Amino acid sequence: MSVQTFLPAALWSGKQFVGQWQDGRILREVREPATGRALGQVAMASPEQIAASAARAAHVQRAWANAGHEVRARVLRRAAVLAETHSGEIVDWLVREGGSTRLKAGSELKVVVRVLHEATALPSRAVGEVLPSQPGRLSLARRRPLGVVGVISPFNFPLYLALRAVAPALALGNAVVLKPDPRTAVCGGLVIARLFELAGLPEGVLHVLPGDGAAGAALCRDPHVRMIQFTGSTAAGRKVGETAGQHLKKVSLELGGKNTLIILDDADIDLAVANTAWGAYLHQGQICMATGRVLVQRGLYAAFVEKLVARAKQLKVGDPAQEDVALGPLINAQQRDHAIGIVNAARAAGATLAAGGTFRDLFFAPTVLADVGRDNPAFGEEIFGPVAVVVPFDSDDEAVELANDTPYGLSMGVITANVGRALKLGERLHTGLLHINDQTVNDEVLNPFGGVGISGNGTSIGGPANLDEFTQWQWLTIKADAPAYPL
Template sequence: MATHAFLPTATWSGKLFEGQWSPGAGTQDVVEPATGERLGEIAMADPAQIARAAATAANAQRDWASAPYDTRAQVLRRAAQLAEEHNDEIVQWLVRESGSTQLKAGFEAKVNTKALHEAAALPSRSIGEVLPSEPGRLNLARRRPLGVVGVIAPFNFPLYLAMRAVAPALALGNAVVLKPDPRTAVCGGFVIARLFELAGLPAGLLHVLPGDGAAGAALTSDPNIAMIQFTGSTGAGRKVGEAAGRHLKKVSLELGGKNSLIVLDDADMDLAIANTAWGVYLHQGQICMATGRVLVQRSIHARFLEKLVAKAKSLKVGNPADGEVAIGPLINAQQRDHAARIVAEAQAAGATLATGGGYKDLYFEPTVLSDVSRDNPAFHEEIFAPVAVVVPFDTDDEAVELANDSEYGLSMAIVSSNVGRALKLGERLRTGLLHINDQTVNDEVINPFGGVGASGNGTSIGGPSNIDEFTQWQWMTVKGEAPAYPI
């Protein structure tokens, strides 16, 4: 790393964060996916450490919830200021630990700071309503903090997808136990811990505990945890949702997607290609909103495919730390092998490999699959790699049918020069996020973000939905004196 002024290695090496930096139950190496270089080691938490953290957080939360609203806002504002001051170092951690390109890492650091600024405004928001009632009775509905929120965050946008839950939960008076993915525990966990530590967050309110599945299971079952906010795969999310439900916890699940970008025959071809390349290849396709299917009207399909293949071949693949590249490494060999398996199975099922399909180490070539039918594995499975799946269609009705043929329902997009036509088509799509004349990968922090079907459990996070997610209603009435009831 070029500089360690913000997060010195000695601060976190072999440790985790419990309001102070402490040893864990074991350690795990921090490995740079681009080179295989060891960057250090993190401590790992076991279920006993999760339990202690949850109890400590529950005790600390009571004073935090009753603190003046501006006290909480000041901590969030200071954390945002620190994120801006140390932006370059944070970006480099994202590049080296998560394999992000410079462009993607810069964007993620920016939205992370924006999430902190937005959260800083939450403590001063209205937290309730005055309801009508009988004369002499004050009838109130107010939002109250949940208590301790458990956050389980993924590896792909590790910083922002953790912060988008941590920041509003703290701002609204909760404590947080964050379990970042151990593969990205520094940029997706310890950066957050350091920001709030330096911002003056009282000790005990935030715990950052990397851990394995047993640690995650402990989080979902602990009696001091009121809510689980999980972002990750649908398979893991089903287990988290089942466990949280069994223990009667509130749960927010932000899961996978097989997102369709529909290119209509009246689209500007160059803009359609640019949107497709961004949606498919950004961060090597390791994004829940990545464009998993490119549905192209048949009359322009051949020309579109030719241009997309040329675009894929032009994308530079390499170590993001060495300069500007379009495609960096996948997170690990397991993810690489998953992508290679689907590409091979797709070809066996009749798809054509138009370009790519190979890999070296963790670098997967920008790939284009064509002639993909509805019964092809590449049509249905989330690949999480730089693979474009191109499917032709004839009519707008067929485009809707193809796009909706999925258990997922996270993000969809339509590119067309006729906005009215696109809107009419879009009204029929089963998706949580819909973008007209854009691609599928979008998040502005101030928007409610959530999917339908296997992409989530009907909850949203971000913007106006944060108060709903991280608080609960309390009904309260006040009378001048107690009534004399007749029995």
């Protein structure tokens, strides 16, 4: 690991960030999934600490909102520069704590820098509109910060999926309480705390509190928190939505997916295999947009499976901190056991295990399940592991029917030589994200990101959606004199 100049262990180990570094009472070891080695300890937040931070954030939020757009933009610009300056150390944390390959970690860091740069433009965006009204009255609609935004972020793209909410929320004048996943509390939480501390964010505007489900529930209930932005599993998202809804909070839920890549019979087979391998095996398949099933038209099916199996067998699996590998470890044994459980159930239900299906410790071999039918567990369940589920189909109508046979609706892709054919097919697909001649794992920061069905609650985050997501409208009217009403 590189020499620590940005986030030395003496600064963060055993501590939490509440605008300043504070000793914690409940400590959890930070472990390297590839080796099991301890990297330090993070302080876990109790519900009482969540409440104290939310109250403190609410107290200082108005001053931050009133600081002016140039002040807020300046802090975000500094954070972006710091992220680039210390990219080596930040990438090391993503590799060691998160199990990322260096390719994935480097790509995540680049996207994070772009998120910060894009957020610098939000403070100076127009904050409202002048509405038509009666003569003598000025009618305005203006955007105002929500107040305190609670962010609950996952382990898989820990830095990006936290910052894509934290950065725009801060830019638009909100305070933030971030609860990162405890499994990636450093690279998905304390790195963010350090970036904004060094960038000059006023004390108390950002709090970073790793915690368990009780801490998350406390954040969803707290009266000082006006919005929850959650990224994670659908099961956890239901609980977050229920609790936050009971307390009348705005809720943004970015949840799971069983994402489909459709390979039409006019596709270039080698490009189709390359897209499938990237979508299914990137970050060991631990991505909400991962290519969860591949529908291949019958004319290409046999050759496609053969080539995909060959590709899977060539991919190197190992410790990304020690060697150049295509796949690193899964995040923990629970995730590994979930993946192998679905693979075994799929085989029992008639699927062909064409490659992989084995593991060593947390290292899971790239797997190909072929001949998967609609009644097979692998067809419908989100695996979150490096498993390509390959399904044959005959007609375009059947492809649409199979692709839509899921309660999820996050991302889909179509590979074809005929864009017009893909557009017609795409009009019938139930998905929040659609990529023609690309695989399912795509996010470019500027785009509104959100799913349909049980992949979300109809909200989007990113790009033009951020203004709506992290502000609320206020209607303001002005008259020269108060009217004399007749009653």
